[in-house]
Amino acid sequence: xxxxxxxxxxxxxxxxxxxxxxxxxxxxxxxxxxxxxxxxxxxxxxxxxxxxxxxxxxxxxxxxxxxxxxxxxxxxxxxxxxxxxxxxxxxxxxxxxxxxxxxxxxxxxxxxxxxxxxxxxxxxxxxxxxxxxxxxxxxxxxxxxxxxxxxxxxxxxxxxxxxxxxxxxxxxxxxxxxxxxxxxxxxxxxxxxxxxxxxxxxxxxxxxxxxxxxxxxxxxxxxxxxxxxxxxxxxxxxxxxxxxxxxxxxxxxxxx
Ligand code: ADP
Numbered sequence: 001x002x003x004x005x006x007x008x009x010x011x012x013x014x015x016x017x018x019x020x021x022x023x024x025x026x027x028x029x030x031x032x033x034x035x036x037x038x039x040x041x042x043x044x045x046x047x048x049x050x051x052x053x054x055x056x057x058x059x060x061x062x063x064x065x066x067x068x069x070x071x072x073x074x075x076x077x078x079x080x081x082x083x084x085x086x087x088x089x090x091x092x093x094x095x096x097x098x099x100x101x102x103x104x105x106x107x108x109x110x111x112x113x114x115x116x117x118x119x120x121x122x123x124x125x126x127x128x129x130x131x132x133x134x135x136x137x138x139x140x141x142x143x144x145x146x147x148x149x150x151x152x153x154x155x156x157x158x159x160x161x162x163x164x165x166x167x168x169x170x171x172x173x174x175x176x177x178x179x180x181x182x183x184x185x186x187x188x189x190x191x192x193x194x195x196x197x198x199x200x201x202x203x204x205x206x207x208x209x210x211x212x213x214x215x216x217x218x219x220x221x222x223x224x225x226x227x228x229x230x231x232x233x234x235x236x237x238x239x240x241x242x243x244x245x246x247x248x249x250x251x252x253x254x255x256x
Contacts, residue, residue, distance in 0.1 A: 148179025
């Protein structure tokens with residue numbers, strides 16, 4: 001998927017500059033800089049422990065960086081967090097749905113938090129459910145849904161306040177191949193339609209093949225930033241997987 005008309009154009013949805021974050025003696029992010037533009041689908045690829053979740057947590061305002069600057073949708077995350085977060089949608093690695101509540105109740109909780117009027121909320125919920133093949137199921141308890149459908153509900157929820165920037169943190173973990181494929185295509189379509197910029201964090205090489213841009217994160221540093229084809233070329237034209245193994249050798253040894 002490429003749409004060069006939106007690449008590097010418009011106001012960046014994200015500008016991160018020399019971000020650093022430690023947990024005690026563990027330096028999780030060393031000096032990470034990146035920018036993201038409207039309509040881009042950017043994959044953040046890294047082995048376990050590379051720092052992907054830490055980066056997502058900084059971008060979503062859960063932690064503040066020890067050093068560096070970060071603005072989301074033009075708002076400084078340190079001083080203008082509420083305005084930055086108003087335009088951000090996040091699907092975290094761990095599900096945060098209330099299993100005993102219905103889909104509708106879970107989604108209304110989110111729209112209430114964002115101050116969205118009930119009538120508008122119900123319209124958006126109905127449209128989101130229909131778009132993801134869950135129409136008529138709003139009264140169903142989340143516990144009764146498959147893992148794939150729970151993730152769809154989380155994606156619908158992340159989009160209800162119409163964010164301009166969508167963060168997906170290892171969102172396909174635990175999904176069967178068909179659900180994984182559906183989720184990826186749905187999110188790619190949103191970016192392609194210019195509705196959101198997407199940062200898709202994953203440790204799965206095959207999930208980056210259709211990205212507009214791939215960032216490879218290894219041991220807290222971005223070691224590659226470019227097109228999937230350029231990543232392949234870097235390994236002598238072998239494959240994405242070979243390129244990834246060459247860039248993150250610890251993965252091969254099971255050290256990370
Ligand atoms: P990834 O999401 O790529 O697997 P993480 O951001 O979870 O990577 O982890 C990066 C590094 O920070 C790892 O060495 C991990 O062990 C460490 N780390 C992550 N979260 C914490 C935490 N809450 N406390 C201490 N160390 C952490």
